[in-house]
Amino acid sequence: MAQQALAETDDGGAETGRRETRLRRLLDRAARGRRGDRRIWRRGFVTAVVAVLLAGVLAGHAHIPNAVGNLGSLTETFLPWSGLLIPVLLLIALVRRSATALLALVLPVTVWSGLFGGLLTTKSGGGGDLTVATHNVNADNADPAGTARAVAASGADVVALEELKASAVPTYEKALDRVYGHHAVVGTVGLWSRYPMSDVRAVDIRLGWKRAMRATVATPEGRVAFYVAHLPSVRVKLEAGFTARQRDRSADALGEAIKGEALDRVVLLGDLNGTLNDRALNAVSSQLRSTQGAAGDGFGFSWPASFPMARIDQILVRGVEPEGSWTLPATGSDHLPVAARVKVDTSAS
Incomplete structure (x- = not known):
């Protein structure tokens, strides 16, 4: 009996030891867990x-x-x-x-x-009664006729072209006049329209040469003031950073011209050499609405055509309602053409 009691005592002690060992392991794991919790924050x-x-x-x-x-x-x-x-x-x-x-x-x-x-989402609607397009065609474009045909194929009612080389203007006129009965070229920018145009004039954007214009287009829904502009280029230089003073001055001048516009319905088409996030374009962007932001398909990056990284070609409006905005297929230019569909507000004068 004594031996049996001793054996039971030994078994009990061993069991107690095993329990203590398991407890220590659990405590060690908990401590490691707490230290791990602290590490994920550190x-x-x-x-x-x-x-x-x-x-x-x-x-x-x-x-x-x-x-x-x-x-x-x-x-x-x-x-x-x-x-x-x-x-x-x-x-x-x-x-x-x-x-x-x-x-x-x-x-x-x-x-x-x-x-x-x-x-990130498509906001284009199915409405609209006027389609417009703009394209910096690139002065060194090797295929101006093909570029003109591509833009005309978009079905736009009004087309603006920028960076028109004087020697290439007749080529663009020949290709586009088959579709558009009215057009005007001022300096290096031009406007082609299916509808009659009047009050065509240059817009001074403080460059010393003509890179902006204004015209009244008599659409079936009423008169619309169209502005076409090609603001100066900007450069990124190691020693000077982002050089854009000339562009900024021209943007301010363009904003002043639009501010003085007598018609309530305004469409600005052109290469502004800047995105609408850029504060330097506030003189323009504060007065007009972006068709891309209101009714675009994605970011609508337009430059460079080979790998678009920025939306510097703009269609901005006032007094008309954006219904859709998109980029067109690449042409012989280093920019993508952009287009928009708008509904002309017949209540505007």
Whole structure:
């Protein structure tokens, strides 16, 4: 009996030891888990900081100064592309298993979606009674006749062309006059219309040569003031940054001309050499509505034609309702043509 009691005691002690061992293991696992929980918040701090800075650039781009190299305008020109940093940061956060970085990414995702999320969907409608198009045809275009035919094939009622080389104008006229009964060329820009045109004149955009014009087009729904403009090019130089002073002065002059327009219905067609995010175009964009933003198919990037990265070719309106906006197939130019369908507001005078 004594031996049996001793054996039972030994078994009980062994069982107690096993229980204590299991308890220690559980406690060790819990401690490791707590340390792991702390690590997922400590890891990825740099990634989180970059995400917050990206959100700050997106939300506060208007406050980035232009004093040095027009950095603000340069940032705004390619602002939509900043969203490409988000999936990169997300991948880093997942690899690092960083809860802090993942939480910080909510900020740029929210801000970018607020700015550009609406451009990810198609907003084109089926209405509209006037189709317009604009195209920087490129002075060095090797196939002006083919380019003209391609633009005319869009079915546009009114077509604006920019960067017209004087020697190529007769070629464009020959190709387009078969479709459009009315046209006018002023300097390096021109306007072709199915409907009668009047009050054609150059618009001074402070260049010393003619790169903008204005005409009244008598559409079936009423008179519409059409402006065609080709603002000066901008350059990105290592020593000077984003050089755009001449473009900015011309944009201000164009804005003044549109502000003084007597007709309520206005359509601006042209290569503005800037996106509508760029504050330098505020003199124009603050008065007119973007057909792409209101009724476009995606971002509608138009330049360069080989790999479009920015929407610098614009169709802006006032007193007419955008119904659709899209880019046309590439031609012999380094720009894509863009087109829009609008409904002329018959209540406007």
